[in-house]
Amino acid sequence: MAPEPAMSMFSTTAMDELFSVANQIRLMVRFEWALSGALESEGLAVSGAAAAVEPFLDAEFADIPALFAQAKESGNVAIPFVRQLTAAVRSRNEEAARTIHLGATSQDVLDTALVIQSREGLDLIFSGLDEVERPLLWQARVHAETILPGRTWLQDGPPTTLGLKIAGWVAALRRHRQRLEAARARALVLQFGGAVGTLAALGDKGTAVSAALAQRLSLPEPELPWHTHRDGLGEVAATLGLLVGTLGKIARDVSLLMQTEIAEVLEPAAEGRGGSSTMPHKRNPVASAAILACAMRVPGLVATMLAVMPQEHERGLGNWQAEWESYPEIFRLTAAALERTIEIAQGMELNPRRMLAHLEATGGLAMSEAVSAALAEHIGRDRAHELMQLAVRRALTEGRSLRDILLEMPDVRAHVGEAEIGRLLTPQNYLGSARQFLERVLGGSDGRR
């Protein structure tokens, strides 16, 4: 089946294909193929049962529109799918067809296919994280000394370094990788329990078949069937949600830095990129917008995944079904956000001159904390803060530089001299531990904060 064309700005081709219906059906066949093999090895299916399913692994036999039409009646696609697969196999091997799906139930094949999709989806995410991290680390290293205003409350404050800012992004991304690896190991395991989780239809061979099935699918085996305990899938969903939150933070920083009046960072330019249908001069942060859109959509979907966890008894009513489109959507949105972050990481334009200019534009005001800190050594933090507020107010009211005001204030001059004031008002001298923090990240981190 041809890959369905990606008709959304909020997915990637690879993730779309992975979570396409066609691929879901292929993975469901893979489950049934592995089950036939496991039954075979336990003497519950005829020899050659798995081999008889093999020709159908490409799922070309499937009549997908019919599956969906019937799913409305049967409640899920597994029931008509098993019927179609059985018919297909029967046409070649009557004996093998008899044990298709034996011992299993709908949720076994649906959940296990989803687990495989999730594992492969995380692999896509992991390699995307590599592609983001590499250029960012390089930029962090290059801009270890590039200074720009630290900004709090959307107001300029004392300087930080671009390197440190980017290192903060990288450190967070590394933590997400750790979380996703843990979630993958804990959550993404075989589901196989039969009608109510006892594997009763397999008599005393349930655990043996389960072990063989897991092995054939290269999936870890769980302690026990987990179908109505959705914490594993919830963990994957929530962890992707956390990752997208960080991607959104990067996009927010970039898009704010790209505002016309700031323009310290620009998204990569390209022919036709970020233009406007009306305004010929525009260069829009299109990647940031897409990332932020993903970051705004994922929380509601994660909330749905959490809200549907209280699933009834051995199979949920409505809450399970609510996951079917919500969970893949989280993967798609994460992949899209990651793809656009790679674009930014690889191609963003940085403008250190404007960064410096903005630090200097406030006539020393942003450096008031430096003077305050120096004064605090002599007169206490509290008193120093008050004195500086006075100085700042005068500078603003009189439209003069902070330096000139400070030189006139006897309470200040009593403790710091003119040269010292000059030194204090120089942003490059007020970076504290920025370099050391940066080095910790550059030094390779185990992701532990």
Next chain:
Amino acid sequence: MAPEPAMSMFSTTAMDELFSVANQIRLMVRFEWALSGALESEGLAVSGAAAAVEPFLDAEFADIPALFAQAKESGNVAIPFVRQLTAAVRSRNEEAARTIHLGATSQDVLDTALVIQSREGLDLIFSGLDEVERPLLWQARVHAETILPGRTWLQDGPPTTLGLKIAGWVAALRRHRQRLEAARARALVLQFGGAVGTLAALGDKGTAVSAALAQRLSLPEPELPWHTHRDGLGEVAATLGLLVGTLGKIARDVSLLMQTEIAEVLEPAAEGRGGSSTMPHKRNPVASAAILACAMRVPGLVATMLAVMPQEHERGLGNWQAEWESYPEIFRLTAAALERTIEIAQGMELNPRRMLAHLEATGGLAMSEAVSAALAEHIGRDRAHELMQLAVRRALTEGRSLRDILLEMPDVRAHVGEAEIGRLLTPQNYLGSARQFLERVLGGSDGRR
């Protein structure tokens, strides 16, 4: 373009088609056609400008995959769409092509197309509501006297009537219709503001073109362009969310009543419907499950619509884009939930004998409130309640009927005789105002509670 096949259990074919990309593009052409006509009538486009667009109203010219590929660069589909449409028109009429999209900007064509989809989507919802309401009203009338346990905390209590229960559903659905009608009138209006909402590119003819455009599209005109004020779309989304909540309530009631041990109401049976891939005897509430799934998914999507309302200045960054797939999804889920509720309303099987049996099964316990109320007239509500708790406890502990216990209690007998106790313990005698409430709904309501 052929309708995209509905590959989801959580939509309807009609709603899928309405919100399909192909239809979106058709509506965008309709906008541009109407705009050309409006420009023409104000002397801003050549005579015949609208007529030149007409052959393209079917949107067959559009290369949709290319649109989406370019949308990733340009930030939305409107920009490449305008390019494609202009090229198509130019091939026939160079002059008319010059004024395609003149004065408008991306959000004008995208938002207005969305408004038209929303209006038509609500029309689908309204006719769905008709189809639900009719059979429900009929059942409410038929079962005006059918009694079943009122249930609170999932525990059986004194009786209510099936008619009243269904009337409660209908009354809520009518309120939703009112809300949706109000939202339609208030929210679903033309968006036309140009680059920043001033229609500057049209000089002093902006409002005239706007009025002509609205008239050609049969849309109400707003007070002023509203692009970054998303309250109208939010209202539609939230109101659909409320409707789905009520549909979920109906599905919850039905699915609980369909439990094996209760079986008072069954979803309609059909060949292949509600079966299990493993359990041959199953008849599953598949429609209720689908409705509940919709009801669990919509709140997160509504939250997204609300969360993205603080859109920046004259066009949002990320928050607008976050709506693009979330908002249509709410229509799809509502339509699916409604379609499945129609199934239930039209075909549900009711089992009055089991309803009555459950009322009687508790040996009068469910009627304890009735006795308590009668006693209260003599000894006060508080004291009566205590006395009855004692009686109930004895009935449970001794495994005897409440009637027998009561007949032995002198404090009870002092106030109510044996015949009276019998009368009090008869569920049919304890229906209060159920009939009157029901009649109010049957009497046709203006939707006002």
Next chain:
Amino acid sequence: MAPEPAMSMFSTTAMDELFSVANQIRLMVRFEWALSGALESEGLAVSGAAAAVEPFLDAEFADIPALFAQAKESGNVAIPFVRQLTAAVRSRNEEAARTIHLGATSQDVLDTALVIQSREGLDLIFSGLDEVERPLLWQARVHAETILPGRTWLQDGPPTTLGLKIAGWVAALRRHRQRLEAARARALVLQFGGAVGTLAALGDKGTAVSAALAQRLSLPEPELPWHTHRDGLGEVAATLGLLVGTLGKIARDVSLLMQTEIAEVLEPAAEGRGGSSTMPHKRNPVASAAILACAMRVPGLVATMLAVMPQEHERGLGNWQAEWESYPEIFRLTAAALERTIEIAQGMELNPRRMLAHLEATGGLAMSEAVSAALAEHIGRDRAHELMQLAVRRALTEGRSLRDILLEMPDVRAHVGEAEIGRLLTPQNYLGSARQFLERVLGGSDGRR
């Protein structure tokens, strides 16, 4: 009982008091008092029954910690409340105590108290809306001609007027008022149904008592008891959510305009306001931050209100209880956001000179659309757009003004002369219908867009 001190930045004293436990209990007494009166008038309670409750309307009798301790056991506060009230009344009037709560059940008193709180809460919101609208309208009028960059994608575009921008805020607020008025009328009505919604304990006098009760509480009477149909409360919650979304939009605009490098709008200054614990020069958008915080919290709460709508049968299990703290929180957050918006509306500092400077700073680039529109009349929208993109690119690359570039381009000069180019690049000449749109809002609106 003394008002509980407001210990939250995300509420107001008035709303805190309205939704305080103490006030809830007072309103519950009011319900029981009115019920006693209604029973009395229908001959179901002794004469003087209501009068006997009157001394307790201040709820001073209530042992609130005991109520809560017992509520954990009984499932809600109504049960121990009725016990405490009955005991209090009995100490004075044994007869009257007997019929306290007669015919009612927990949800009747809890829901009706909530309805009264909601009505009074909306009154607080309505007067808050008045206080926001007045100064904003005044500013919109004053700044009808003040121009600033229209901003899309956080990039400067052609001009709009500050008046129009503010008018957009006002128009949205007026629509919210309309929605809230409709919700109030539809949703905020008496709940009175007894144990399972039939008023069975009142025999054939249910509807008469209900009507008398509604009248005594000055509440509209519903068509039928609605306890498990929560659409009314959901509508109020969602509509407040929409309002907060608009307040968030205003706060977002203000806080972006207050950024150090932009500084076109400042939140009101005050001693001690918006300072930093470390940076003496800071003036932070503290009101905007608080409003945005509210706007980020409300959507999740509205989602909860929608998600819990499918309540079981005649009383929900968990879903009703989930509303108890979520719903009042929405009122609190709305009130807080509104209070802070009033601060901004009344005291914001506007800096028209910086607005103009930013329009001019881009060396005419922001005006490129104006030139493009003028050219389009001669050579078509499409071709004009391309030409201007070329001009803009040259201006950016060569670091020259757009004017100089345009004067050199023969394709441009062929259609527009030097004077015309000057005129086109003057922002004040490119405001289109801004004034007309503004006048529609100033002219008093019926809230219809």
Next chain:
Amino acid sequence: MAPEPAMSMFSTTAMDELFSVANQIRLMVRFEWALSGALESEGLAVSGAAAAVEPFLDAEFADIPALFAQAKESGNVAIPFVRQLTAAVRSRNEEAARTIHLGATSQDVLDTALVIQSREGLDLIFSGLDEVERPLLWQARVHAETILPGRTWLQDGPPTTLGLKIAGWVAALRRHRQRLEAARARALVLQFGGAVGTLAALGDKGTAVSAALAQRLSLPEPELPWHTHRDGLGEVAATLGLLVGTLGKIARDVSLLMQTEIAEVLEPAAEGRGGSSTMPHKRNPVASAAILACAMRVPGLVATMLAVMPQEHERGLGNWQAEWESYPEIFRLTAAALERTIEIAQGMELNPRRMLAHLEATGGLAMSEAVSAALAEHIGRDRAHELMQLAVRRALTEGRSLRDILLEMPDVRAHVGEAEIGRLLTPQNYLGSARQFLERVLGGSDGRR
């Protein structure tokens, strides 16, 4: 300061106290005390600076209402708090007062106090988990052979064991413990970065002071300050959300099993527990309702925590503030849900006789899968399923037992004899691997599925 009384059904006294304002202020003093000590050890504060703060560790000096009143102006409580603390210390030790808060900023003290609350909050959760797990494991062991209907779609299916059902709950709870432990280690670390995350005010001693501070607070030190990277707190929030989802699943199972018509499991009885204000016979699942209410409220709060992650630059605007009440609420709701689950785990009444009766009531229908599986060995799964559907339909239509029908069907009798049919229809014989799965959990698990 006295503990604030718990006036909510949705918290616990211990969690309320931990997250009370009074305790927050105490932890903020602890931070400042530790900072003074760290500064002292690095020669940046006078000897005795920490000792001077020590008398104020109980926070009795704090004027909390004033803090909140000023917080509305200053934007957070840290600023007035530092002022109050400095004044208090100054009254005793002028020198020590000078360096209070030196090098730190508001988010350092607020975030670090929150981290300490979170760590202690998780300790409460961990011991709650112990209290739930112990009785559940005991019940799982006792009821290893107790059978009840497995239920899917709220319909009875073949049997499972109560032991296995409970083991599934326990296994999920163990996974949550693992997740919370990982989150604790990764996320709950010191925040100390000064105004913009560089510790500039401490010159070259930033990292040394940071290390000393972390040690004094017994907190791990992060790689770099993380204030605007909220993934750690988001992880804690989401992981609690997952835990509450599982608690909700337990409560849902229990409350469904407690329905009048099912009554297989009852919540513990107690005087005054679960009664109704009107219905004397009621025994309501009050604990389950409370747990479910928590499970319905937490997802919206987690969504808020995720949605606010894209925080601007070095301090967020609104998004940080949106966490302040949302994050503690998640702890409170989790604690409440856990407390009520302990109640259930310790005191639930189990009714194996009714469980068995329900299995038998369906006249063998629930066992149809067993017969189907046996037949499948002879005639294939597909054909066997069809045959059994036929048999089931006849049993239902003719109102006879499945056994009788099967004995009459030649296609069945050809493969299974009468005795075999009897054996197959005996639920105790159809438990598959239930025991083995159970033993894996009883055998002590490492939480790995």
